[in-house]
Amino acid sequence: MALTVPTRKPPTGDLAGTPVFRVEGLWKVFGAKADRVPAEPELGSLTPAELRERTGCTAAVRDVGFDVRKGEVFVVMGLSGSGKSTLVRCLTRLIEPTAGSIAIDGEDVRAMDKARLRELRRHRAAMVFQHFGLLPHRTVLDNVAYGLEIQGVGKAERRERAAEFVTKVGLEGMEQRRPAQLSGGQRQRVGLARALAVDPEVLLFDEPFSALDPLIRRDMQEEVVRLHREESRTMVFITHDLGEALKLGDRIALMRDGRIVQLGTPEEIVGSPADDYVRDFVRDVPREQVITVRAAMRAASAEEAAKGPALSPDATVSEAIEAVARTGSPARVMDGGRCLGVVDHERLLAVVAGTEHGEGAA
Ligand SMILES: Nc1ncnc2c1ncn2[C@@H]1O[C@H](COP(=O)(O)OP(=O)(O)OP(=O)(O)O)[C@@H](O)[C@H]1O
Numbered sequence: 001m002a003l004t005v006p007t008r009k010p011p012t013g014d015l016a017g018t019p020v021f022r023v024e025g026l027w028k029v030f031g032a033k034a035d036r037v038p039a040e041p042e043l044g045s046l047t048p049a050e051l052r053e054r055t056g057c058t059a060a061v062r063d064v065g066f067d068v069r070k071g072e073v074f075v076v077m078g079l080s081g082s083g084k085s086t087l088v089r090c091l092t093r094l095i096e097p098t099a100g101s102i103a104i105d106g107e108d109v110r111a112m113d114k115a116r117l118r119e120l121r122r123h124r125a126a127m128v129f130q131h132f133g134l135l136p137h138r139t140v141l142d143n144v145a146y147g148l149e150i151q152g153v154g155k156a157e158r159r160e161r162a163a164e165f166v167t168k169v170g171l172e173g174m175e176q177r178r179p180a181q182l183s184g185g186q187r188q189r190v191g192l193a194r195a196l197a198v199d200p201e202v203l204l205f206d207e208p209f210s211a212l213d214p215l216i217r218r219d220m221q222e223e224v225v226r227l228h229r230e231e232s233r234t235m236v237f238i239t240h241d242l243g244e245a246l247k248l249g250d251r252i253a254l255m256r257d258g259r260i261v262q263l264g265t266p267e268e269i270v271g272s273p274a275d276d277y278v279r280d281f282v283r284d285v286p287r288e289q290v291i292t293v294r295a296a297m298r299a300a301s302a303e304e305a306a307k308g309p310a311l312s313p314d315a316t317v318s319e320a321i322e323a324v325a326r327t328g329s330p331a332r333v334m335d336g337g338r339c340l341g342v343v344d345h346e347r348l349l350a351v352v353a354g355t356e357h358g359e360g361a362a
Contacts, residue, residue, distance in 0.1 A: 019067035020234050026064045026100035028086050031057030038099035048257050060086035062258035071232040077245040078255030084238045092125050126200035134179040141175040143190050147198040165193040185216035202234045266290050288317040288352050296351050297333045297341030305339040308332050317351045
């Protein structure tokens, strides 16, 4: 699998740890007797097929809980039918949850009235769909301005803001074109600019790039990483593509049959799969491109701590292999002036082979 995972720092300072969304005990069950399923533990523990047989219901989301932290890209990943879209649509009640709680910035989403919900979807948590719903008779600029128009922003201001975001997504010079005069990737950029222009606190992406050819898709992924870096906007991103999840996600929730089977950083998911299902899922991932030297290092002797190439703790094993091969000596993992540990040939090969214990050094 061709994959490059950019080394990214987790959000720090004010951004770290503050939840935008907090979800607890969330269920979405489709079917006539939906309410019974979360209420009766015996039903909740059945397999999807057993549940369908016993009750005629489908539990698309089953007892899910997680936080989306401010400034992170939170990826919801899983195979088709695992419940990703249902889960993300429940966040703004595009689908009504059956049970559980959802809060945005501490406010109870399930208690919101219609007006408040409209405000939530327009201003606070905007959804970017795979087919962006561009208006064919409008120009690029007017399509981008459309979300602002709905918000009641005046014409001069919305044109100015729209122009700014057209430039931001790299479509300068195409303001007067219509959607039919654009490539698929350019249309996606218009949709992205439209979502960004309304300046929502959170952007929710539902597999926005799955219809694109691989090169344009990579372009758009890089665009999202860049926009995220520039703006630190909180993003929830649905995908069934593991490579995309690893590339974009600060954290990934891996779903199966409506449950989250593991929630963690790309490194945690690849380095310490929670069960055989996850292990199988990530089996073909080049581990050296995801696992960092912080996880791969061992304690350094006094002599090792004094010399050798220096790496940041967030450097990947792949980068370390290059440094060690170049110099022929173990690489030091440095945090400021402090040596946290070293990685040598043996440790690095163990990661590539998947036989390391990943305990790191103190
Ligand atoms: N309106 C509905 N009525 C009944 N069952 C539904 C409904 N919507 C979704 N489901 C079922 O809920 C489960 C989860 O569907 P969901 O669309 O959330 O999965 P997904 O992971 O987003 O899949 P995909 O990647 O194919 O979009 C599936 O079994 C699906 O058939």
